Amino acid sequence: MKPVIELLRSSLLADFPSGSSINYYQDKLYLVGDDANNLLILDTNYKRIDTIRLFDYPVKRIPKNQKADLETSTFITLKGVTYLLVLGSASLENRKKVISIPIINSVPDINQSLLCDLYSNAFFKQLRSMGIEEVNIEGATVIGDQLVLSNRGNISKPHNHLIITKADSLSTLGEMSFSTARLVLPVNTKHFAGVSELCYVEAKNMLLLTLSSEATTNAYDDGAIGDSYVGCIYNIAEKIHQPELKLDEMHSLPPINKEFQNEKIEGICVESVNGNELLCHLISDNDRGESKLFKIKYIADGAGRK
Template identity: 25%
Template sequence: MEQSVLLGQSALLAQAAQPLSLCLLAKLRLSAASALVCQGPSLWLVADDALSLQHYSLTGAWLAEQALLPGELPEDAKLRKKLKADFEALLLLPDGALLALGSGSTKRRRRGCLIRGGVVRVIDLGPLYLKLAEHFHELNLEGAVVHGGQLLLAQRGNGVGGENALVFLDLQQALDDLDSGQLSASALLRILPLQLAELDGVPLSLTDLSVDPAGRLYFSAAAEATDSSYLDGACVGSVLGRFDQDFNIVQLARLEPRVKIEGLAFQADGRLLLVADADDPRIAAPLFALDGLGDRLL
């Protein structure tokens, strides 16, 4: 079964003979961009090595920044990696609030931040993440979105075992939990393991989820040469894919340029915005756009 799934994905990549070419919109005021959300005319971003929420226009023009956690991270790369909150996912809740989630890959990374009306509330993700850690060799959540009355999380399989998966939470339970300052294990509905193909011989792993205006669920995945959810590796490229209503992968295409795409967000008009992380603090994260997706992802 696993072999047929991988062969099917390889066929989808082969069918999409022309990679999807991304249009560079702007260079952002952060380097390790990890997630973004479109909300009307606003674009919200988080980075996995920063403690703030950044606000841009949909064209990438800088607007503002808001602290999510107090203090500052050290400049030293090793210390910064050790101490960062690792905000890898950002999602828009039904009431318009934003929720930033840590990856859970270390104890320090089990915090989230709920931003409602400009007020930040720190969320304890430990109860849910400790339960999820029982199911994965290395927990590493890198995407989140509300879809079909549920809250979906993307487990990135770039660690031991290559465990990519979709995690389904009961949305109402999650919202009730957030009101009490946490996410609980009782919100967990199910875990769906995913088998992803390779890109140029490197395994793909999930990096984000997004829903288009028609309600279809898309994902990004990167091929990063590492077997650790903590240590970065060389990235040979990324893909964009779509799930059907049964969460089978039915569309898949390579993205150009060959960067590590970490965040996806659809505008109301169907335009897709994407951000990449170069894993180098000296390089500003690029903001890309992809238009006419329905005609090009075949």
């Protein structure tokens, strides 16, 4: 039997700190770091194409108490325009930042970027009414006409949730309505595994998720890095509004290759789909001001392996 996940290559980015999200769009990879000043654009061989200045701090890593904590991003189309939507974790007031950068003639135009009011008081009030008391947004993707976010739990609040809303509601001024789904893991992990990114694969109607364990009891403090995982939910478009969603697969990465040890996987994207083979890119944060990229092959046969 072929391995479910195979590591094809890896690359250390010593000058790009705290990788938190990666997206593939028009043969380019868009990288976000949670305390980085710049958004980094690479080709699929990990060669630098461009950088986009988001902040102007004089240091490589924005101080923890000042950073916007940009933890996730996704491409979204609103009123015929494609945007790179970049979201802060919303775990503190200064982290309630949502930036949408339009792609004009295949080039991101930061000068025309918009600040979205997704993180309104109504957003947090709704989440509290649904039982989500501590907000820590770490994943985002678009499934059909739905914008799907993931809220990461921790040791003291050991539950991960998806937060779902209409994607086009971002372009209106009206109050947004949300639903939530609690994620259920198919295996028991030694330490709590928090969801760290989402990626919808339309060609397979599946949701890829990355998860990682970290010794922290809240949404602010970092902790010792544990294992990271890649999982998926098949037929996600038909399931998205269920109150609970169980992952069909969840694979621990360090046993697959030792290069995954002590790497907190924070992002995943898909470059291509060939039958059941997905060519994916992962980004990790090692808490030392570096990021690492991994190119993997993922076999997605829909069998729901245990």
